[in-house]
Amino acid sequence: MKNMTKRKAMIITALVLSVIFMGIGFAALSSSIAINGTAKVSSVWDVAITNVEMVENYGLNPEVESPSFSGTEAYFNLDFAGMPGDYVIYEITIENRGTISAKLEEYVTDPEDLFYDSSRNVLYAIYNEPSYYLAPGETTTFAIQIMLNDQLDYIATGSRETTTIQFNYREAYGAEYEEPYE
Numbered sequence: 001m002k003n004m005t006k007r008k009a010m011i012i013t014a015l016v017l018s019v020i021f022m023g024i025g026f027a028a029l030s031s032s033i034a035i036n037g038t039a040k041v042s043s044v045w046d047v048a049i050t051n052v053e054m055v056e057n058y059g060l061n062p063e064v065e066s067p068s069f070s071g072t073e074a075y076f077n078l079d080f081a082g083m084p085g086d087y088v089i090y091e092i093t094i095e096n097r098g099t100i101s102a103k104l105e106e107y108v109t110d111p112e113d114l115f116y117d118s119s120r121n122v123l124y125a126i127y128n129e130p131s132y133y134l135a136p137g138e139t140t141t142f143a144i145q146i147m148l149n150d151q152l153d154y155i156a157t158g159s160r161e162t163t164t165i166q167f168n169y170r171e172a173y174g175a176e177y178e179e180p181y182e
Contacts, residue, residue, distance in 0.1 A: 047134065048097035049074050052090055055143065059086025063157045072167070078146060080122070088125075093141045094167065096114035096134035103172035104132045110164040122161050123147045133172055 052067040056090045060082035067090060068075045074092055096102050109124075111117070124146055131140035144165070 043100050044098040045100050045102075045171070047094065047096050047102045048072055049092060050095040050097075050139070051093040052076075054088055055091045056087075056089040057081060058088070059148070061086055061088050061148075078145065080148045082148065084148050084152060087145055087147035089143050089145045091141055091143050092130075093139055094130055094169075095139040096135070096136055099136050101136065101172040102134045102169040104130060104134075105168045105170045108164075108166045108168065110166075118149065118151055120161065121149055121152065122163075123149050124165070125165065126165075130167060134169070 001035040008165060040182050049069040052069045054067065059080075061078055061080055065075075069092075074090075076090065080086060107126075124144065127143040127145065128141070130142045131138070134140060
């Protein structure tokens with residue numbers, strides 16, 4: 001029996017030492033892998049008016065001030081002094097100076113019926129509408145005509161009209177915009 005106890009002790013000791021050596025061996029042969037990274041988004045949104053220029057002046061329509069622009073707004077100040085039907089045409093350039101493709105979502109006017117209300121003293125029309133898609137670095141040019149209404153029986157002198165036309169661009173996503181072929 002003494003031999004049997006000695007034998008059991010040796011087997012238990014051998015098993016314990018085997019487990020310890022296996023743990024040490026596993027620890028020595030295994031390693032951790034860590035993956036670290038940083039992602040930086042550096043895209044820039046910058047769609048803006050970059051030029052406004054009078055390209056045609058039919059009649060007696062002196063500009064009170066030269067047209068001006070700032071970012072996404074353009075300003076005109078006219079004094080129609082001529083006859084009904086006199087008009088001016090401005091050419092406006094919009095440029096995508098950013099790194100994100102842009103899509104013209106809509107343009108909004110104030111008053112809403114700006115292009116359709118023939119009872120107004122001053123009528124507006126847009127020609128060569130701006131591009132609906134602008135890739136980074138692209139420009140689009142369109143014209144806006146401002147005309148003294150030629151359909152009215154009389155023009156109310158001294159009246160002032162304020163108008164806003166807002167072009168709303170947004171990011172063009174994936175399939176909405178395809179890069180032009182080069």
